[in-house]
Amino acid sequence: MLVLRPVELADLPRLQKLARESLVGVTSLPDDSERLREKILDSCASFEKDVEGHGPENYFFVLEDPATQHLVGCSEILATAGYGEPFYSLRNRHFTSASRELNIEHGVPALSLCHDLSGHTLLRGFHIDAARVRTAHSELLSRARLLFIVAHPGRFSATVITEIVGYSSDDGHSPFWDAVGKHFFDLPYVEAERLCGLQSRTFLAELMPQYPIYVPMLPQAAQDCIGSIHPDGQEAFDILEREGFETNSYIDLFDGGPTLHARTSGIRSIAHSQCGLTQPGPVNDARGSYLVSNESLKDYRAIVADLDYIAGQPVTLDAAMCTALKVTEGSPVRLIAL
């Protein structure tokens, strides 16, 4: 049984292995042990911290097979995008070209650098072992974050966003980057993404195009990248789209990938998840698959389980489930149908 839990320092070597396999563009997961170590410590401190509102905290989760101690995936929640340093996006809006005298009026889409998404809670760093893509466990890895948010609403913003990795070719070329970013950064796409994962993104500020980029002026291949998703990012997109997330007019600065957003209270797993009290015992007549989490903070756990659950009744969990979730009789748990 795979368990989602907060990352621990002991996970470092295994996490680095995972980072090495992760997709370019998942910039929050750098293949650099020092940087990863910092990330882990930062996450540990976030889970420990008493907060009054959402701040710079970053909650880093791993998906582990306790039997083998293998890590098969990871995901993160940044409580506040753009808290300590600016959070950049490109806003895709129409510039209206109008002349009454010539009887012409039309819109020309233009990309402008902005900080509009600052202040929202950001889901990021979603990465799962290739063998588990499109399984219940990838749902768990993504959506357990939403159950965590609903269990600790004071720690998060009223809006949740996520950036989906945009298109790049198998040999690591992003047509969007080649047409836009490369001119300003003088770096290959992969290198730029690597630097972003490695160090503060603030260095970007000095290099950013400050004036709008008019979309029709870009090569067709770059235009086609706007809002398009890397095949390996499709699942992350699909899961959250089913949760009620929607695309908007913001795209990623580097690869043109789409941004998803949702009102926190309207997200399906948040709005429709239910609470119940743990009742240890055998699950005799499992009628449905659920994502189940405890309500803890630093001992947060979430699993996939087949249950015989009736709304309003205690939640029967077998011994292995109770162990995985670190719950005992009467502990509150939260669940949502898979």
Add this chain to the structure above:
Amino acid sequence: MIVRPVQITDLSALFTLVRQASPGLTSLPADEERLAYRIRWAQRTFAGQVDRADADYLFVLEDDEQQVVGVSALTGGIGLREPWYNYRVGLTVSACADLGIQRQIPTLFLSNELTGQSEVCSLYLRPDQRLGSNGRLLSLGRLLFVAEFTQLFGNRLIAELRGSTDERGGSPFWDSLGRHFFKMDFSHADHLSGLGNKSFIAELMPRQPLYTCLLTEQAQAVIGKPHPNTEPALKILSAEGFAHNGHIDIFDGGPVIEAPVSGIRTVCDSRPLQLAIGSPDANDPLWLIHNRRLENCRITCVPARLAGSSLVVDRLTAKRLQLQPGDSVRAVPLLNQRHQAAAA
């Protein structure tokens, strides 16, 4: 050959001339009604009846048989009625010392900087007359006119040179930039521009600066590059001190060349002299001579001999200038004397 203000009686001759020229002379559309309007307006301009903002000095070149063989123009002040737009080619530096990144990106800034300056424009010389000093007379005559009447003009003179086109006659600059905001092809926009709709068109352009690295390579290559046809005009004006100062046309990317009036060779070197009748020989240097009149302006180019503060010309020249011996003229050697010295 004489340069003089256009008259309404020149209409049919001018119309014939302009029809030969088009396309390629957008500021002089081959439309008889519009041409008649422009001639009347020019007549009022030379009569001192219009503001500098509206002044349009339209000259014709007339041969010794009173045939109109060329045309050129000078405006009082651009952009004083409706905005005058150019791009200024500036620079954006994208740099990060830590990463060793230093990118210099030429950037186009929409600008009204040339507002109030005066423009030399609309020059066309009949192909069979493109010989001797005719081209210089038609072009530089305007500068001598400015030298005489500096108060009627801005501090700087500018000329917009047609930009480079591709083999089909299209503009790579337009195709990469303007087209996206107008949804019309270059020749149509150019036509509207010639009809005086230039500022309307400019209003469709984005106000924000544009990074040239986002234009096509073909478009980047023609920024500030004049069309080969403009080379003679460019050569003449460059020798007068005109230079490209970073302004380009917003439609085709052609260069705007400019010069401070006080720095123009014809203006600086010209001086008032007394006209004398004599018989200069063909070896005497060519002089550009203006009769110092506004409405009855006459400018010619002939061999002349400097004698003290007198300029000796033949009798026919005096007649063509509508002057008597002893009258004052403004004159300047046609060619830069330093160049002449070098040639000798």
